[in-house]
Structure formats: structure tokens, C-alpha cells
Amino acid sequence: MKKVNIETEAIRTQIERTQYLEHSNPLYLTSSYVFEDAEDMRASFADEKDRNIYSRYSNPNTSEFTEKVCKMEGAERGYAFASGMSAVFSTFAALLNSEDHVVSCQSTFGSTQTFFNNILPKWNISTSYFKIDEVDTIEDLIQPNTKIIYAESPTNPAVDILDLKRLGDIAKKHNLIFIVDNCFATPYLQQPIKFGAHLVIHSATKLMDGQGRVLGGVTVGPADLMHKIYLFARNTGPALSPFNAWVLSKSLETLPVRVEKHCENALKVAEFLETHSNVNFVKYPFLKSHAQYNLAKQQMKLGGNVVAFEVKGGVDAGRRFLNSIKVLSLSANLGDTRSIVTHPASTTHAKLSEEDRLQTGITDGLVRVSVGLEHVDDIINDLKQALEA
Numbered sequence: 001m002k003k004v005n006i007e008t009e010a011i012r013t014q015i016e017r018t019q020y021l022e023h024s025n026p027l028y029l030t031s032s033y034v035f036e037d038a039e040d041m042r043a044s045f046a047d048e049k050d051r052n053i054y055s056r057y058s059n060p061n062t063s064e065f066t067e068k069v070c071k072m073e074g075a076e077r078g079y080a081f082a083s084g085m086s087a088v089f090s091t092f093a094a095l096l097n098s099e100d101h102v103v104s105c106q107s108t109f110g111s112t113q114t115f116f117n118n119i120l121p122k123w124n125i126s127t128s129y130f131k132i133d134e135v136d137t138i139e140d141l142i143q144p145n146t147k148i149i150y151a152e153s154p155t156n157p158a159v160d161i162l163d164l165k166r167l168g169d170i171a172k173k174h175n176l177i178f179i180v181d182n183c184f185a186t187p188y189l190q191q192p193i194k195f196g197a198h199l200v201i202h203s204a205t206k207l208m209d210g211q212g213r214v215l216g217g218v219t220v221g222p223a224d225l226m227h228k229i230y231l232f233a234r235n236t237g238p239a240l241s242p243f244n245a246w247v248l249s250k251s252l253e254t255l256p257v258r259v260e261k262h263c264e265n266a267l268k269v270a271e272f273l274e275t276h277s278n279v280n281f282v283k284y285p286f287l288k289s290h291a292q293y294n295l296a297k298q299q300m301k302l303g304g305n306v307v308a309f310e311v312k313g314g315v316d317a318g319r320r321f322l323n324s325i326k327v328l329s330l331s332a333n334l335g336d337t338r339s340i341v342t343h344p345a346s347t348t349h350a351k352l353s354e355e356d357r358l359q360t361g362i363t364d365g366l367v368r369v370s371v372g373l374e375h376v377d378d379i380i381n382d383l384k385q386a387l388e389a
């Protein structure tokens with residue numbers, strides 16, 4: 001069949017129907033699967049057959065979910081994890097050996113940063129960081145033991161954009177594995193494999209579920225690398241539950257329409273904030289004032305759902321703003337139907353030193369809004385009254 005569009009892949013990718021010919025995929029709550037006979041059992045364990053054995057290895061629901069993500073990202077194979085962080089951990093743990101080295105963008109998800117700084121060093125694996133405006137000097141960071149280049153784009157929470165094609169070319173030249181956390185963009189807006197990424201990681205907890213219900217993660221990429229990740233995961237147990245996979249697979253069916261509307265609302269919110277006198281600056285990839293606007297337009301279909309802005313008056317003003325919010329939620333999640341505001345300097349990034357915070361663009365008054373699917377006028381009105389409180 002001719003290759004279909006991403007919206008169709010998200011809806012029509014389906015594992016085999018059972019004898020009941022159900023239209024929508026059922027939930028397979030089973031920890032294990034039966035064998036026909038001794039020979040079937042032997043061949044299955046010898047990996048001579050592509051079949052389900054035990055739900056830590058695979059399950060029809062997790063297979064459907066990963067198959068959809070593979071089709072949407074343009075990848076060969078995937079493995080679904082219990083959370084985004086278990087995807088990050090298992091991917092690195094499967095591919096690295098002790099004494100290896102990682103090159104990463106400075107601004108990463110908070111727990112990923114902690115993983116690089118406090119957990120990988122247990123195996124003498126070190127990480128060197130480059131800033132958004134230092135892509136030109138990345139090659140200086142590469143050492144003989146460097147194995148991975150890691151990037152997030154847009155970054156959290158400052159929504160900076162990294163040049164994925166550039167990073168992909170550098171990885172190729174130095175024979176490194178290029179990994180992108182594509183959580184903020186989703187495959188609907190950006191497909192890193194097209195720019196040279198080998199592996200793409202997602203926290204499915206965010207826009208993929210999109211309704212704030214379940215945790216999940218997934219890594220997709222070429223069969224050889226994914227086989228290593230699969231073997232690591234199957235023996236260490238970070239598997240996604242069938243129920244969460246079932247929810248996430250359903251969620252993907254509406255991902256394109258949801259993300260389209262999230263982005264439409266976010267652009268309007270960003271435009272509103274830019275005109276408000278109590279706001280120092282606004283960052284949104286599809287605002288012309290964004291430093292990497294042109295790059296964002298090349299890499300992404302739309303600007304995403306996260307808007308960062310700085311309230312005038314520093315930490316106190318940031319906190320006062322949050323305390324005045326009435327409709328939006330103060331919550332740690334993002335990519336939910338419900339709009340969410342956070343103050344990174346006093347919450348998610350409070351453990352970083354002030355210097356490290358500023359390096360990653362987190363000024364004291366920076367507020368991150370994950371723009372949801374409420375009527376955009378109601379989102380804007382709430383932000384407006386809180387800015388004026």
C-alpha cells in the first residue's frame with residue numbers, strides 16, 4: 001500500500017484482530033502467553049519466532065503503541081517504557097559502557113540533567129554540555145570515548161531551538177549516536193530522524209497521552225540499536241503496562257488534531273503576552289521575536305504548546321502571579337488538555353545553582369505555560385487578570 005499520512009498512521013496502525021473482529025483494539029491483560037508444544041516453546045525462547053512470550057518482553061497493546069510511534073517518527077523499531085525517564089535511563093544504560101562520554105545540550109529536562117550529573121558518574125560516564133549558541137564549538141567537546149550526542153528541542157522550559165540537522169551531521173562525521181528527546185514537539189510537529197537522529201525518545205506522559213492520565217515512555221530507532229535496548233529492557237523490567245499502552249495508543253489517534261489546536265492556542269497566548277506591559281519578554285518558537293524563529297520554521301510544523309515568559313519583578317512577582325491564577329492549574333505536568341503554569345526557578349529547577357539556571361535560560365521571573373485546549377479567550381483572560389493582580 002502507498003505510504004499514508006501521519007494522521008492516518010496514528011489511527012489505522014493496528015495489530016491483528018481477534019476472532020471477534022473488534023473494531024477498536026481490546027486490552028490484553030495477560031502477563032504471559034501459551035505455547036503450542038515443546039518445539040514452539042524452544043523456538044520462541046531461541047528468538048526464532050516473532051511472538052509474545054511474557055509481557056515484560058512484549059504485549060499486543062505495547063506493540064501497537066510502539067508500532068504507531070515508529071510509523072509516525074519514521075523509525076524501524078521501538079520499545080515502550082513505564083515512563084519517559086525509564087526510556088531515558090534504559091536507552092543510555094543499554095548503549096554505554098563504563099568510562100564512556102556523552103555530549104548533551106545544556107538545557108535538558110530536570111531529571112535527565114540529574115541523571116547525567118549524579119547517576120551516570122557511578123559508572124564513570126561523564127557528560128559535557130554545550131549551550132544553544134555554542135553549536136559551533138560542539139566538536140571541541142568530542143573525546144575519543146564520546147558515544148552519544150543528546151539534544152532536546154524545543155528545550156524545557158526556555159523553549160530554545162537546536163539545529164538538529166547540524167547536530168546530525170556532526171554525529172555522522174564522528175560516528176556518534178545522536179539521540180533526540182522529541183517530547184515537546186511530538187512526531188506531528190517534528191521528526192528528528194529526518195535530520196539525522198538515530199534514536200528518538202518520548203515521555204508519552206505529556207502530549208502523547210495529552211489528557212494527564214498515565215505515565216509512559218518510548219524509544220524508537222534502527223533495528224540494531226533497538227535490539228540492544230530491547231535486550232536491556234527485557235532483562236531489567238522497565239516495561240509499560242498493557243493498560244497504559246492501550247490508553248496511549250488511543251491517545252495517538254487524536255494527537256494530530258489535539259496538537260494542532262494546542263499550537264493555535266499557544267501562538268495566540270504568546271502574542272497576547274508580548275503586548276502586556278507587565279511582561280519583560282516572551283519566548284515562543286513561532287513568534288518572530290524568537291532568536292531561532294527561522295530555524296524553528298524549518299524544523300517544526302507549528303510552534304508547540306509551551307510558552308515561556310518573564311513577569312516583571314523577579315521571583316516575588318513570579319510567585320504573586322502564580323497565586324493569582326484562577327482557571328489554569330499549578331501542576332508539574334505539561335501537554336495536558338488543561339493549561340498549566342509553573343515557575344521553574346522555585347520548583348522544577350530549584351535544585352540547580354543560580355548560575356546553572358541562568359545558563360539554561362531560567363531567569364527568576366520566568367513562567368512556563370503549557371497551553372491547553374480550553375477556549376483561548378479564557379486562558380488569556382486568566383493570565384491577564386493574574387498579571388494585573
Ligand SMILES: *Cc1c(COP(=O)(O)O)cnc(C)c1O
Nearest residue numbers: 083084085109181183203205216
Ligand atoms: C516529562 C519529561 C521527561 C520524563 O518523562 P516522565 O514520563 O515524567 O518520566 C523527559 N523529557 C522531557 C522533555 C519531559 O518533558
